[in-house]
Amino acid sequence: MESHRAETAPRQPFLDLPPLNGVAGTVRLPGSKSISNRVLLLAGLCAGTTAVHDLLDSDDTRVMLDALAALGCDIERLGPSSVRVQGLDGRLRVQEARLFLGNAGTAMRPLAAALAVLATLQGGRFELAGVARMHERPIGDLVDALRPLGCNIACPGNEGYPPLRLSGSAGGALALDAPVRVRGDVSSQFLTALLMALPLAAAERAVVIEVEGELISRPYVEITLNLLARFGIDVRREGWQRFTIPAGSAYRSPGAIHVEGDASSASYFIAAGAIAATAAPLRIEGVGADSIQGDIHFIEAARAMGAEVLTGPNWLEVQRGAWPLRAIDLDANHIPDAAMTLAVMGLYADGRTRLHNIASWRVKETDRISAMATELRKFGAMVDEGEDWLSIEPPSHWHAAAIHTYDDHRMAMCASLAAFNGLAGATPPVPVRVLDPGCVAKTFPTYFDALLGVATASQQQVPVITVDGPTASGKGTLSSELAAALGYHHLDSGALYRATALAVLEAGADAGNEAAVAALAARLPIRFELQRVLLEGIDVSDRLREERVGLLASQISALPAVRAALVELQLGFRRAPGLVADGRDMGTVIFPGAALKVFLTASAAQRAERRHKQLISKGISANLDSLRADLEARDARDMQRSAAPLRPAQDARLLDNSALSIEASVEQVLAWWEDVQPFATR
Ligand SMILES: Nc1ncnc2c1ncn2[C@@H]1O[C@H](COP(=O)(O)OP(=O)(O)O)[C@@H](O)[C@H]1O
Ligand SMILES: Nc1ccn([C@H]2C[C@H](O)[C@@H](COP(=O)(O)OP(=O)(O)O)O2)c(=O)n1
Incomplete structure (x- = not known):
């Protein structure tokens, strides 16, 4: 799983956010996941080449790109967020492939449908699998829609769940006389998958799709229809029940296409603006009033809770309006993903916030209703849940909490918003521990950098670990490892x-x-x-x-x-999320209030030997005896000078690492750090 994560995502087991007290400035959103993966698949299926710009670089888009490459599409990187895809023109170039699709529903569903159709018509064998959670996410409604058409689909694990095996022999046909019927009340992604796959079978005849049950998440279907039109397919829609792909339809590349910023990702910054932009608005670039994404309607819900939002074609400016936020009672079916953000905004409201008609939360990356209820309670909120609803009453007393994220990017991003608790009157304001913060790689690998780029914290609230000690004791090594483990900044004062x-x-x-x-x-x-x-x-x-x-x-x-x-x-x-500072006087003079102070020593003989090795390994010749003499002279000068002499702070913990490995030293300090943390361990 880890190896599929974008390199820019955090790698540490947890990230502690200090209390945040404001937001200001401008944030640029990454590309929309829903649009990115649809565009990639359409570019892969169509005739011609498509330059895709502002593409999201994340776990979910990587698995799609890898899958297209495995299917024989030529993919050329044009830049950090641009690729050129050579389409297959509806012809399978590879007859057999095993595709690993991680936990990307936006890759699994449409690829399953497209490959089922192509294998039936042209012959082929394909296996589609993902991570364990993907194998718990239902796909039976899609399988049930495709099998009556003559598609051969096996579910070797559990019936109705991935992995899937799709097969067919050349020269096959699809039974399309009767309308294709699909359920629309569990996930709209099944309808989207069919809408993207069936144009491949509509060269000679029209294809009709009928939705059974009430179609949920309609805005996502609108994105699909909008993008299909960009690729030459004009679907006729009668209400939300019946869709017709006209005879003679064929995918054509638009040549170039720009992906707009992710409206669901915008929700975290809209919320942050509503909660914490008190002096000036927070500007959000990449989506705006012209967005084709349904989650842009999150703005209306945020306004109902009190946010002041100005919109431009592709930007938003958000600041605090009503405070505390107003509790709302909302049917959130139209914004299922962004509505999670409303649940967290509920922590800052003047009463009980109720979200209903959100049953789809239960079949997402995790059971989001249950996960959200469990985690928000840890802050002290009173949360109730039902089969398809959730209600949240703000904490009367905030707790510092370690938040599980369930490999769900949205749980992690939502949790971060609780760090503004000081503005809700938490006394004292509490930090928030986000477990497995790297899960944001699914849609927004640089989320925490983006948040901390616009969020402010009072310096006194930003935790500092100091590491002082004599030369070559390993301060620099220890400090940079600590900073990496904690996701903190590092100051090498030397x-x-x-x-x-x-x-x-x-x-x-x-x-x-x-x-x-x-x-x-x-x-x-x-x-x-x-x-x-x-x-x-x-x-x-x-x-x-x-x-x-x-x-x-x-x-x-x-x-x-x-x-x-x-x-x-x-x-x-000293900036959020925290700092590890090494030198001689970090704990005594520069950061006297540091939460943890380490005084690192090792015998002079050991240190001389380490420095000797270090120099030799860099190809610099050195003499052990003179190194040791130099080092002792330097120690003496550093300790005897009158200005900020080298000495342990009174409250420093002493660590002699003469006989300790680097790993053991790091572990020791991390254990001390845990000792001074307020987080409940659960
Ligand atoms: N605990 C340790 N055990 C063995 N070698 C260490 C240890 N800590 C650091 N070193 C090695 O000692 C050398 C000096 O460490 P460095 O971090 O540069 O020291 P300082 O910053 O205190 O001058 C480096 O080559 C480092 O790999
Ligand atoms: N906070 C600090 C850091 C370094 N110094 C001085 C003391 C050292 O002799 C030099 C160089 O520091 P540095 O940590 O890079 O030196 P070593 O790697 O330990 O040899 O700067 C200081 O006086 N106060």
Whole structure:
């Protein structure tokens, strides 16, 4: 499962969001999942090539692209969010394939229908499988619609559930005299699947599809019809019961197509704006009034709860209106996915919010009614649920909670919105732990970065772990591993002193002139990017590690004016979700209120040996004895200087890692970190 996740998604087991107290700025949405996967399949089936722009890069679109490639479509990457797909023109190029479709319903259903139709007409054997949860998501209504047409479909696991085996021999025909009948009251994706597959059989004759039962999630069917039209198929619709694909229909590429931003993803930012944009509106780019996605109607529900929303063709501006939000009673059948966001907005409402006609939640990535009820209760909310409804009353007392996400991207994104609890009067405001945050990769791999890019937190609320200690004790190594494990920022404060030293060397300045060195430090053009340090845009990571730079860093770091010049820069690293800072005075001077302070040591012999190995491995020759002498001299200077000398903070935990592996040190500190967390372990 992990390996299918987009690389930009978080990898750690949990992400702790500190209390957030505002949102401001602009967020750009990723492409819509529903549109992306429909467009990809249509591009794969049609005649000609299609350049698809602003495509969502996520787990679900990856499985679709992989499936199309396995079916023989040529796919060329044009850029990070553009591909060119060479369509099959309705002809199978590969007669046998096993497709792995993860947990992507938007890939499984339409591919199953299209391949069932093509295998029946042209011959072939296809197996479609997914992750365990996909094998629990019903597909029987689609199978029941296709079998009467003569499609040979087996369910080798459980009848009515994936995996599916589709087979047929060349020269077959489909029984299309009678209308194709499909149930529409469990999921509209079955109808969508048929609407996308049956044009492949409508060259000579019209194909009629009739829906049994009340069709749910109609807006998604509208997206399908809209995109079919873009690919040359004009479906005639009588109410929501009967759809006719005219005789002579054939898929034609539109040449190029742009995917609009995801309206369901917009819901989290609309909610954030309604809850926390108090000074100026939050701008959301990528969807707006012209959207063809049904979830754009989330705006109306958000307005009913109090949001002030301005719309442009492809943008929204949202700010807080009524506060607290107004509790609503809503039939949410038309916005099933985005309505989950309303449930979380209910935590900020003035009464009980009721969502009904949401039975489809139970057959999504997880049973979302039950999951939402269970998780919102952990915050202290009073939640009731029924077969097809949910009601939420805000917590009277908020709890810090660890939220399970059930491999469901929307549970994770919803949970993040609880971090604004301070605005609802939680005293004290509580952090929110999101378990398996990487599940957002399904539709929005960079969600947490996007949220934290517009959300503000009071600096005092952003947790800091400090790691101080002598040279080569492993501070940098330990800190960067901790930061990766927690999804936190990392401040390597030594790099700032080293960078100042390098700037002194480059400017040919007098290292003894305290004011001149401090002036250089105060306007250090430094940036940290992906583990690299840039000075004036140039990567100086390797030069900073040179011994002459380290030695000069140790000297100038004893100058009080230089230390003072770097304080603001260091404090600026304290940003949500949290910071791991390493150096000499992180716990004593820069972050005296840090929640966890570690003082890391190892014997001088061990440290000299580590540094020796480190240098040798980089091809730099070094002498162990002189390294050890240097290191002891540096220790002495760092400990004896009067300005912020190296010493453990009073409340620091001592860790001597002379006999510990890196992994063991990281585990020890993570265990200490758990000790100071308020989360209920459940
Ligand atoms: N616990 C440990 N056990 C063994 N080697 C370690 C340990 N921690 C760090 N090292 C190694 O020691 C060297 C120095 O570590 P580094 O993180 O650069 O130290 P510092 O930042 O304290 O100067 C690195 O090569 C690192 O891989
Ligand atoms: N917070 C800090 C960090 C580093 N320094 C000084 C002390 C060190 O000699 C230099 C270089 O620090 P760095 O952590 O990169 O050095 P080592 O890798 O431990 O040799 O800067 C400091 O005075 N205060």
